[in-house]
Amino acid sequence: MPPRLYNTLTQRKEEIAPLVPGEVGMYVCGVTVYDLCHLGHARSLLVFEVLRRYLTFRGYRVRMVRNFTDVDDKIIRRAQETGTTWDAVANHYVREFQTDMARFELPPADVEPRATAHVPAMLALIERLLARGLAYVVDGDVYFRVRAYPGYGRLSQRSLDDLRAGARVEVDERKADPLDFALWKRAKPGEPAWESPWGPGRPGWHIECSAMAMHYLGESFDLHGAGEDLIFPHHENEIAQSEGATGKPFARLWVHNGFVRLQQEKMSKSVGNVFTIRDLLGKFSADALKLFLLGTHYRSPIDYAPEKVEEASRALDRIRLLAEAVEVLEEVPDEARPGGIASAVAAARAEYVAAMDDDLNTALALSAIFTLVRHLNAALDTLPERRLAGPAAAMALREGVAVVREQARILGLSLEGGVPAGAKAAAAAAVEALLREYCPASAPRITDLTGGVEALLARREQARGERDFATADAIRRRLNDAGIEVADRPQGSTWRFRRS
RNA sequence: GGCGGCGUAGCCAAGUGGCUAAGGCAGAGGUCUGCAAAACCUUUAUUCGGCGGUUCGAGUCCGCCCGCCGCCUCCA
Structure with missing residues (x-):
């Protein structure tokens, strides 16, 4: 029996049934490159990487596409704030993302397209929507006509009237209907712009994913994933504009992961309660963080607390x-x-x-x-x-x-290493101090951590031989305080970093 | 207000109607040790937020109530 996944679209678990038997095309919404990734991103990135690996393990050939949104309001704003250009901001945070992923020990997706490299595909898609009467041009902007697309709301289980009732969006009076969303935004002075049949402008957010998914995976493909905050409106809009343009089913299986929370509240930049991947990897190993994240089912919310990652780290030691x-x-x-x-x-x-x-x-x-x-x-x-x-x-x-x-x-666990860089540096400093105290004669000659610990253990072994347990125990205790565990075994004493 | 979800041992957490309710952390006991630490083994819920109901049988389905969260606005 093939693996089953919960499909947000049908609200049921469904068997994987690829369009091409044995091959799975999956598209995962990546990050907008205007800031560092936080633990919420890490969870999503990890979950879909685990899905890719598991499907591969089960014999499928998987093609995973994960985009970078490299032009949008937040990037432009960040550029203005820091006195640089939007593309410098985007390039910078793409590199930061790659640095973080390397440290988190997650490989790249099979294809990592950038939105700005696919503007022609987006323009073509918008043209098709205009030709079908599903979009309209106002003053250099192009909008999708939501009420002209009958299936709207299917993914998020919402009726158009529900949406209107709850609408808190500030209404742009140029739109024919408050629910309509932008496919193309006319350029304002000083903003990045591409030529289009409707004048210079830039793509709306949703259209990039439709265009890139279709470009790399075809007009219909198997699986689309992201955090559950993208169900509405992002994925709802993707479906509307994609199926509206092609008349074919877009993604078959929609998979959404739950949030990371902090004290029962969603972790997000707008709330301001984020922990960046970078900070966390200074304190915990990639494996410990992954084990923490995977200890809860991917669709459930998970509350971050440092003690929980420490617990995961101890479990990992087993x-x-x-x-x-x-x-x-x-x-x-x-x-x-x-x-x-x-x-x-x-x-x-x-x-x-x-x-x-x-x-x-x-x-x-x-x-x-x-x-x-x-x-x-x-x-x-x-x-x-x-x-x-x-x-x-x-x-x-x-x-x-x-x-x-x-x-x-x-599950992405390497079972190697497990010592955060910060812990090693702290241990090295402590060992150097201990050397000067207990082995003053040899201290100046020893420069590396391993040599230092071994000299101290030799000194301790000498004390033990003399039944000077006070000195032996003091060395052991102070090494332990420095994060180095000493174990006396029949074959002699060994040491290792305390893991985390 | 509309839609969706959660509430299981001290903590985290799995559990798709039916053998004795996974697993981890912490705790307790044991093995090992000069003493430790670490490690390993064993052990830890007559009970699943509350009250009703369906069923031969419910943590698992239905109803109501209590508490918590998310989406409806940029967001993984």
Whole structure:
């Protein structure tokens, strides 16, 4: 059975049924490049990347298009405020976006078109709407005639009368109807402008997505996604102008993710309660942030709180440490094979796929991963020593971890590193101070963090040998305060950064 | 006012009428240790906001009530 997704259009979960069997074309509304991305963007970007990866895992060839809106009122305003040009603002924030995505460890979409590179396609679409009587020109502006398009309101479950009753929009009296929206805006002095049959101007917001989606995916395509705030009016308008122009169904499946909130309130720039991806990645690893975001179903709201990301980070350690424990396994001659690994792996596979197939239920999929982790840990515990295994046991455990890694990878989790840059710098400074205190002789020669920690551990080992536990414990405690955990094992002491 | 959604253990959270209500965090007990820490294992909801109803059977369907949120304006 194919994966199912909740379709906003039909308000039901529906099976993926691509127009071209085996190939999925998806369009995701990207960002308007006038400011840094915040956690709300991160959630949407992550959810659709996970969808792309999961569909790919399930055997589909996926083409994901995600646009940059690189001309609009906010960009123009930002340029005026900062005394630069609109395209300088756009270029700047495209680069910032790419920087953030790299740090968040999300790859680019297959196509990342910019609105301003597709103005001719937009003009062509507007011409078609004019030819069909669905648009009209007023004084260099072009508007879509909402009441001439019968299906309007289908996506957002609204009737035209509801909209009129609730309309709080300031009415532009040049519009024939308050509901009509701009396809093309006549240029005002000093604004970016493109030539058009109706005079110089720039595209309205909605038309770019219609034009680019059709250009890269065809007039009809499989899946369109974004945050739920775009359902109305943006996606409603996209449908109206696209289907109005082509007479064909536009996107078949409309997928919308829920908001990130802060103390029960939507996180958005207009509310002013945003946390940028950049700031968050200074405090938390990409994996921790992703695990936090995927612990809640994508359609539900999720409340941001730093403690929750820290919790996610600790949960992540369960997976990482299991993977490490298995990967450093040493093989010894031993016929024993812990029972139940194969069935636990099979169960985890089935549960994971069932969960993800059912409207991308990442929270349930994660529980399958954690259950498998627990079974594999239990198997490790049955070994005579946790790091020594016979060939059969080692093979079974490695296979289990391979499944864990694959399932985590689909969720965007690398299971690597996990130490924010800020934490390393702070640790390095603290270690340098400790070196001067405990190893004054060698301190000047040691410049790197690893060397410093190792010198301190050697000094501590000496103290332990002399049963000077006061000194040994002091070093351990102060390293711990610096974010470096020391563990005494039979083979000697080891250390690592405290993860977050 | 119109439309949509949410309320499950100390916290987060899954749960598409039917075996003992996932999973994570925190807590408790245990293993390991010079002592720790970390790690691992075990354990933690007779009950799903309230009251009715449908059903052999409801957290899951219906109605009403209480509380919270979103969209209707730029917004992922």
